[in-house]
Amino acid sequence: MGNSFGTLFRITTWGESHGAGVGVVIDGCPPNLPLTAAEIQAELDRRRPGQSAIVTPRKEADALEILSGLYEGRTTGTPLSLLVRNTDQRPSSYDEMVEKFRPSHADYTYQTKYGRRDPRGGGRSSARETIGRVAAGAIAKKILSLTGGVEIRAYVAQVHDIAMAARADFPSLAEVEATAVRCPDAATAERMIARIKEVRSQGDSVGGVVECRVRGLPVGLGEPVFDRLEADLAKAMLSLPASKGFEVGSGFGGVQLKGSEHNDPFVMREGRVRTTSNRSGGVQGGISNGEELFFRTAFKPTATILQPQQTVTIRGENTELAARGRHDPCVLPRAVPIVEAMAALVLLDHWMRHSAQNRTFPF
Amino acid sequence: MGNSFGTLFRITTWGESHGAGVGVVIDGCPPNLPLTAAEIQAELDRRRPGQSAIVTPRKEADALEILSGLYEGRTTGTPLSLLVRNTDQRPSSYDEMVEKFRPSHADYTYQTKYGRRDPRGGGRSSARETIGRVAAGAIAKKILSLTGGVEIRAYVAQVHDIAMAARADFPSLAEVEATAVRCPDAATAERMIARIKEVRSQGDSVGGVVECRVRGLPVGLGEPVFDRLEADLAKAMLSLPASKGFEVGSGFGGVQLKGSEHNDPFVMREGRVRTTSNRSGGVQGGISNGEELFFRTAFKPTATILQPQQTVTIRGENTELAARGRHDPCVLPRAVPIVEAMAALVLLDHWMRHSAQNRTFPF
Amino acid sequence: MGNSFGTLFRITTWGESHGAGVGVVIDGCPPNLPLTAAEIQAELDRRRPGQSAIVTPRKEADALEILSGLYEGRTTGTPLSLLVRNTDQRPSSYDEMVEKFRPSHADYTYQTKYGRRDPRGGGRSSARETIGRVAAGAIAKKILSLTGGVEIRAYVAQVHDIAMAARADFPSLAEVEATAVRCPDAATAERMIARIKEVRSQGDSVGGVVECRVRGLPVGLGEPVFDRLEADLAKAMLSLPASKGFEVGSGFGGVQLKGSEHNDPFVMREGRVRTTSNRSGGVQGGISNGEELFFRTAFKPTATILQPQQTVTIRGENTELAARGRHDPCVLPRAVPIVEAMAALVLLDHWMRHSAQNRTFPF
Amino acid sequence: MGNSFGTLFRITTWGESHGAGVGVVIDGCPPNLPLTAAEIQAELDRRRPGQSAIVTPRKEADALEILSGLYEGRTTGTPLSLLVRNTDQRPSSYDEMVEKFRPSHADYTYQTKYGRRDPRGGGRSSARETIGRVAAGAIAKKILSLTGGVEIRAYVAQVHDIAMAARADFPSLAEVEATAVRCPDAATAERMIARIKEVRSQGDSVGGVVECRVRGLPVGLGEPVFDRLEADLAKAMLSLPASKGFEVGSGFGGVQLKGSEHNDPFVMREGRVRTTSNRSGGVQGGISNGEELFFRTAFKPTATILQPQQTVTIRGENTELAARGRHDPCVLPRAVPIVEAMAALVLLDHWMRHSAQNRTFPF
Incomplete structure (x- = not known):
């Protein structure tokens, strides 16, 4: 349970890091x-590993196939099934993961919850799972854009203790993609x-x-009161994966006012x-007020590091883990298209829900 | 839409501040x-206005009636309907609210979304709506307590710029209720x-x-991946109402590590x-890991203040609003039982979902 | 679980036959x-016992109170809470029901499923539960009527082996209510x-x-493929309650063609x-085709009869039951407004779902 | 919307008759x-066209691939994604279907609802869509079988006016599969x-x-009151597809008693x-009573026939259609595994829901 998101524009994701694919x-x-497919692929390429020197070097084309729901270049209103085959499957890199719980990963909780897990590359808990989100989000973004020109722009505002100054105007996509x-x-x-x-040179994150x-x-x-x-x-x-906090508008800082x-x-x-100001962040009473929507998401340092760490084995023995293999010292750059995708999914779903209740009838 | 919460332990709330009641x-x-009813009433009394000198003086007993789902002192597995009648209805205090949108309240968004709103006391957007949450949460809390002794403790950690020091041990209920x-x-x-x-003496919040x-x-x-x-x-x-941020474990501060x-x-x-540490805050990969769950919620200063504010009328004229009437300079003390209630609802629902998938079958 | 119905126009009912009320x-x-309230009351009065010589004589006004969601005579888009207090509570009539499972009633299954039940008047399994459905259905019917003039007409087509001849034209409400x-x-x-x-004179049904x-x-x-x-x-x-079969269009008879x-x-x-014909009954591929929608529902003979019946006690002893008290020899006349209500709820919900997906966007 | 089924054991199907696949x-x-995969394949093979002389000759292996959710031969609690590629795609057979609405098919309603449809082989409305149901049902059936030996047996009881006599004992799978x-x-x-x-020789059904x-x-x-x-x-x-009626226990015939x-x-x-009898059909008050569950489903004659029929074109011109190509004169034999699959899905989902509410807590 828990692999569907949305009410009217509803997505269901599936797939593990080293299984047959994700979708x-x-x-x-x-x-x-x-x-x-090319439009969706463009967003997947923003999420893809191996884009630059600062992200994980996993080399996969992440080539998207649209299996259903499309006919002669247009959606038919029936389910769209999107598939990305896994190609770069190197299970041998992960032998230690079968035996030892990686600290601050999902290994221990998955193993205990389900009594079993696919340990290869983190299995279902791998960030590779977000491919489905980004693919669906690409479609949601397109619809929002066609419908009155909604524009969603995420970007990295802080890495470790290095934060960019607050910025008044709306950053362009080109500016975001420039680095x-x-x-x-x-x-x-x-x-x-x-x-x-x-930090990468230190094997840290x-x-x-x-x-x-x-x-x-x-x-x-x-949709108050719960689905604000x-x-x-x-x-x-x-x-x-890896998110630890969310704030909208003034957020935690607003407490000081x-x-x-x-x-x-x-x-x-x-x-x-x-x-005249926007400390509300574009929502009041749980409902958009027509101002710019503004929110921030905190991501913890990547749990995978190349330094030795204290941990336990699946048999309950104290041990040490020294991860090898791929290592993404900072997920933030790749989180940007994922944040945009999830925002698009929420906004489109709410657009449809709002319309259903408030625009359908003539009274 | 949007007035139900939960999957298996599912609540639906209703009611406006100055209608017949809430439930x-x-x-x-x-x-x-x-x-x-007395057990639930005890939690409602923690949420109730008029408890102390620092919260709103609205005087209502908030007396709870259980209309269904109970027989001879035990639940029957059928729906529980809980009702609190509104008694302190003073619509005359709110005449100005019919005409003018209160800044950073839900007046404008409700009016625009629905084309109509109950302006008395904020109507549906009033914090009075949380009575139903607290009542349901009281039941969830009791079940969690009976099931292995889950204990939920919320407290005010910061007001304006005054924050308590981080505390290692688990605060007792008596300590929380002492002030x-x-x-x-x-x-x-x-x-x-x-x-x-x-701030109250300044008409501020x-x-x-x-x-x-x-x-x-x-x-x-x-339940990964969405219902973590x-x-x-x-x-x-x-x-x-009034919340602007959430963080779990290390939260936004964890970014610095x-x-x-x-x-x-x-x-x-x-x-x-x-x-050996708990920066995860009790969850890893979206699943509880058996450590203490720890999260924080930011609440903005109460939107109702007794100082004159710039605003517009429902007819689109610039004007000024000088709120009168009841005024709660800080919602935090009353938010404590509400946070506990919502936490209990989430945890109980997930307990049931986890059991359904993982404990029902013998393989 | 199981007490909500609908996706976008979503109702949640509660209440037992002899508790504080239903809603x-x-x-x-x-x-x-x-x-x-009067508009809704009119439909409740069609469902109410004691309307005529051929239904149960339980005397209750079933007076409706609208507790929320209405302001100055119009809905506000927030939840409507509707309450009917129980007034005619005569638990003494039902002492035997506490001890003995009534054949073909829900006593045994409720007792076994939940380990407990409210035995007074059938508790939650009483047809009194349908009051909430009829009240909500009255609103749905009104909206459908305002939206292009949808008209829903249910009527009794067969009692025991007495069936009316198939009828080409659409029966009027007056004709239905005439008897x-x-x-x-x-x-x-x-x-x-x-x-x-x-059959009533025989204590039968x-x-x-x-x-x-x-x-x-x-x-x-x-909404194919499941929510046809x-x-x-x-x-x-x-x-x-008491329904045993459903058919649409040609139904079971269509098998002969x-x-x-x-x-x-x-x-x-x-x-x-x-x-040119309508054996489809107004739906093709799970979607309305603009022809008249036509379906039939079979209701079994009322389980409560005044003849002695073989049964067992809650302690597992063979015994005999001779029901006394109220007795509705045929639920059909009162089922008519309930069928209309449920049809209205389904149709309105589907209207909103269809609009959300197909009418919201300009492409 | 409408392509998911179930609450806790929840399936989402996708795919069109002549797209890339179904799943x-x-x-x-x-x-x-x-x-x-072989276990699931066995059920798919029962549904598959081309099994015998009396069903459609479409020749497809319907080979199943399990894309996720399985590790070392056991499920992991994460989503199972099942895929069957379409192989026998002969769009040329269906040219006429692009132009003309086939009577009593879904062509007209899909076209009107969505403004577009995939006409090849009926697209989403093809019975090929049920592959996903049968695959998921195979898993549900296995779980039910492992859990206390629940056995589900569907069979053809009537074709046209030829009905088998009511049978007291439980038919064996071998008897069902024998013909x-x-x-x-x-x-x-x-x-x-x-x-x-x-009828096939007459081009009829x-x-x-x-x-x-x-x-x-x-x-x-x-789960009363709605999810009985x-x-x-x-x-x-x-x-x-093609079902027109449902009855449980005594059904429509019970009206005569x-x-x-x-x-x-x-x-x-x-x-x-x-x-001592089972006119209830194994359910009382919406809840299983431990007796044999018994229900019947009516299927209309296949809409595709090889006789000329009056119809209209997508441009609104009266015309005539003389279907050619594949023709399944009677869907009943292939409906048997589909009915079993859907029954298994309902029963397993209810088993989990029942357990979550009634078996999770110690009071």
Whole structure:
């Protein structure tokens, strides 16, 4: 259980790191959407390992096949099944993982919960699982873009203790993609990259913060009281491997302000109700208010490091683990398209839910 | 849509601040649980306004009635319907709210989303809605307690810029309840209370952070990849009025550590696999690992303040609002039982889901 | 579990026959719908016992209270909570039911499943539970009627072996309500009533068939492959107390035809695609085709009879039961508004689902 | 939407008749179940076309691949993704179907609902879609069998007007499989086969009734009030292509009985509560009562016939259609494994739901 996400635009992902492949089934995709495998592939390529010197060198093309739901280049309203075959399967690299629980990985909890696990490359708990999310998110992003021009932009705002300054304007995709670390501030990006290379040389790892901004949203997305927009975004982000925190608008920092400093005054601007500040982060009462959506997700340092660590075996013996093999010293650059994908899935699903209740009937 | 929470222990809440009442229907409650209205009432009394000098003076008994699902003092496995009538209905205090959108409240978004709203006391977006959550959570807490002694303890860890020091041992309920602000550190609590009184005298408000710790959990709760334990907790917390952030374990602070500093080493202790540190916060790979669960939720300063604020009317005219009436300068003390309730709902639901898949069959 | 129905227009019912009351929470009702308690009451009155000489004499006003979701006479888009207090509680009539399992009732299965049950009047398994369905269905019916004039008409087509002749035209509500048995064919109705009186005088009971026809539906309702329109209707009907069968269009009788006799030819009529016959019953491939929807539901004879019956006690002793007290010799007349309500709930939910996927986006 | 089925053992199917393939994702499968592709293949082979002279000659191996969720021969508790590639794709046979709506098929409703459809072989509405159901059902059947020996047996009870006599004992699998028509009464089977051959020679088709019996069920499966066991079975059966009716126990025939004739008396037998008759069909109050589960499903005559039929084109012109190509004169024999699969899915899901609420906690 737990491998489906969404209510009306509903995805179900499956697959392990070293099984036959990974994939996703999308149920509820609107019909008549023009769609090609290449469009989805472009997003997968942003997530793919081996893109640059600072991410894991696993070499896989991650070539996408659309198995169903498409006819003559357009969606048919029936389920889309998307498949990426695993090709770079080197189980021999992972022999030690069969025996020893890797600290701060999912080995121990999977083994104990299910009484069994696929240990090759982390099995289901591998970040490779996110391929399905990114593929589905690519479609959601396209639909949102076609529907009034919603634009979703995630980027790396912090790596270890190196943070970019808050930025007023909306970063362009080109700025984000300009550097290997996907931080739109070039100078900060350079320092981040240096830091990542430094910890990699130590066999160590670092985490960071991904920020996400969305513009072009209508007022009204979010279904109180439980399915508030920020609640579903929080769930989406905390469902990502290695994520440890989520904040929207002023977030934890907002605690330092008084109400008189924190409240966003309303004002009429160009015939629309606007706020003069945006500490709400684009949601009020769980519903989008038409301002820019703004949220941040914290990712811990990668659990896989190349230094010896204390751990136990599956037979309950104390031991030491010295990981070898592939090593991604910082997941942040590759987390960017994943954050965008999950945001798109939440927003599209809420768009459909909002429409169903509020736009379907004439009264 | 959006007023149900949970999969197997599923609650549906309803009600507005100044309608006939508020309530909750619980579907999936295990049968044969001994239960009285008084037990639930005790938790409602912790949430109730008017408990102390630092919270809103709204005076309501919030008397609970159990309408169904109970027979001769035990649950029957059929839905429990719980009702609290509204009694302190003073719509006259709120006339201005009909006309003007209160900044950083839900007035504008509800009005725009639904084309209509009950403006009295915030209607559905009032924190009064959480009564149903607390009532259902009281039952979930009791079941968890009966099942192996799971203990959930939330408390106020920060108000404005006043934070208690990190604390190694598990705070007792008595310590939490000892002060009006529900901070288990008495000296810090005193300073928090002074700050709250100070901002109240200014007609202003403050926010803060609630920490929650859970001990006694088994290994195995959490359903990857989307319904990870921390993902559902994040959703639960971000579904609360005024919440702006969530973090589990090391959270946003963990970003400052390297992997070698952040990973939790495994070790055998008393025949069990344990970790020597707990930056994971009790979850690994989305599944509880048997260590103490630890998470934090940020709440913004109360949006209602008694200072004049710039806003617009429902007809789109710029205006000024000077709120009168009840005013809760800090929601944190009353948020404590609500956080506990939501945590209990998530944990019990996951306990049942885990059991269904992993404990039902003999292979 | 199992007390909610619907995806987007979602109801959750609760309550036992002799508890404090019964009710329903409706989540997802579109906002701005004009609504009064009196409109809902009118449907409840059709379901109410004591309407005529041929149904159970239980005397309850079944007075409805709307607790939430309504403001100034219109729905607000937030949950509607509807409550009917139980008033005619005579537990003394049911002492024997505490001890002995009534044959073909739910006593034994509830007791065994849950280890406990409320035996008063059948508790949760009482047909009184359907009050919440009828109340919610009244709202769904109103919305469907406002949306293009969908009209739902159920009626009693058979009682015991007395069946009305197939009827080409759409029966009017007045015709259905003209007789106590709710059969629109007056002569057949008279014979049905005589049969019901006859079996009642014997302390016996009879069942029958309710037919339901719906006109004014658009093409497109139904979500293959599992949530086909007829699949959800079948579930809705088989979820009713005492129902034993469902058929759509030609149903079981269609088995006697060859394909060349059974297929419905397409033809253009007034610019629309129509069929010249309707053995499909208004659905093809699980989706409404714009023809009249037609389905039938079989109800068994009421399990409560006043003749002595062989049974066992809750302690596992063979015994005899001779029911006393209220006795409804035929549920069919009261099943008519319930069938209509469930049909309305299915159709409205599918209307909203169809719109969300197919009408929300401009491509 | 609508392509998932089940709550805890949840399947999502995808695929079109002439796309790349068809498949299913199973979420919630218990871990540690021994499983091979061959076991599933055996059930697929029962469903496969081309098995005998009386079914469609489409020649496909329908070779199953398990893409995920299995490790070293046992399930891991993570999603199982099952894939069957389409191999016999002869789109040229279907050119006419692009232009003309086939009577009593889903062509017109799909085209109108979605504004587009894959016309090749019926696309998503093809019975080929049921491959995923049968594959998932094979796993559910195995689990049920391992868990206390639940046995599910479906068979063809009627073809056109040829019905087998009611049979007291439980038919063996060998008896069912002994004839091409899957009727366990050999003499009746012979007549059925003759009838099917006869209508085939006329280019016509026939329908029939599949009966299903389940023994070995515990008391307690079913979740009133909406998710009654028979309600979910009814939905499962009416979700099958070509099904038009469902009845449980006495069904429509039970209407002819009085309550005194219909009720099932309780009696103690071998220390257990039993009934002396089984007109309830194994369910009372929506919950299994430990007796044999018995239900029947009506299937209409195959819509594809080789006689000329009146219809319209996608451009709204009256025309005539004379189908050519493959033609399955009677779906009944191949419906047998599909009915069993759907029954298994419903029963296993309810087993897990029942356990979660009633077996998880010690009170």
